[in-house]
Amino acid sequence: MNDIILLKLGEIVLKGLNRKSFEQKLMGNIRRRLAPLGNFRVYCLQSTVYVEGEEGADMDAAFEAMQQVFGVISLSRAAPCEKNKEAIARLAIEYLRDEMESARSFKVESKRSDKAFPMTSIELSQYVGGELADAYPDTAVDVHDPELTVHIEVRDLAAYVHAAPVPGAGGMPVGSNGVAVTLLSGGIDSPVSTYMIAKRGVRLIPVHFFSFPYTSQQAKDKVVELGRQLTAYCGRMTMEVVPFTHIQEEIRDKCPEEYFTLIMRRFMMRIAQHIAEANGAKAIVTGENLGQVASQTMEAMASTQAVTHLPVLQPLIGMDKEEIITIARKIGTFDTSILPYEDCCTVFTPRHPRTRPQVSEVEAAESALDVDTLVQEAIQGIERISLDHE
């Protein structure tokens, strides 16, 4: 008997986004994520997506993968059977053996979307509950506070038996809410900010600024690895690696030291905006966090954002480090993030950075630079790296 995965859809909040396009996006994302795991049939009925594995499909891996797909609020593995009460009870007894033997108490909950089924939900629950109680006399029926809830659904094509659902990744399907550029460093924060905006249905283009030889090949490999890890949630992405060395050297040679970081961050924003415009992206995502470092005061962020007309999305702005780390661990990027390679922000760090700059001061401080030429030169040198889940 081949079991299946049932995925319940999450929120559909935007008025312009109708259910059909939400479902289409979600199913496309699901199919792409399942492709390396075997052959699957994926279809959507009554706000539930069904994933059926064909011969040889890795259902365990598929179930794990589906827990990382945005737009799914909960999911369960379930077994199908014919739509008659005896078949349903037989299946429940067989399919839930382990769960029934380890639980002290249980109840049955039935749902019937096929209204032609000859029993009410309550009658079906009572019948299957009785059969299960006979088969597992050590497991008590408890309709108020059971350890195990056995779910039965009578749907159009079949009846399904499944145990308690597990939570899905939530959010909205990636691609249902536009495209943004995300600034990805090798730190703890930016993979988490990327994940959080992807969760809102945004397809992301990771951009990394690379200052070889001040930052090493290993530092770049680490960011590529973080990007690859994020594809579990974000889907396929193409990372843009921007050569940043010349810009940093120019800043070091021609600008007052206390403004180094601010000027560097303004270049990041300008280049990110270029990449956004070339790719139809409508925002820039960063991992900034209020007060965490000198460049993350309100004044510093104002001077950084002054060079772009795009909204800068900072999903971590009000979080504590511990909260960010909890998410980083959950999404599996933390261990890579703490590998000890330097980032371009730590190259030429000013000894006494300006923390409350006026925008006009920063503009004056960078006036010795040929900004447009430097930006163009960096853009010419971009390297694109495809990232996919294996």
Ligand code: ATP
């Ligand atoms: P993170 O942990 O994400 O590195 P951080 O706390 O170290 O963040 P900063 O180094 O000030 O903070 O960087 C703030 C944000 O700027 C980062 O979260 C990231 O979005 C972006 N950023 C910093 N360095 C780079 C880089 N080399 N390439 C791309 N984006 C970067």
Ligand code: MG
């Ligand atoms: Mg950093």
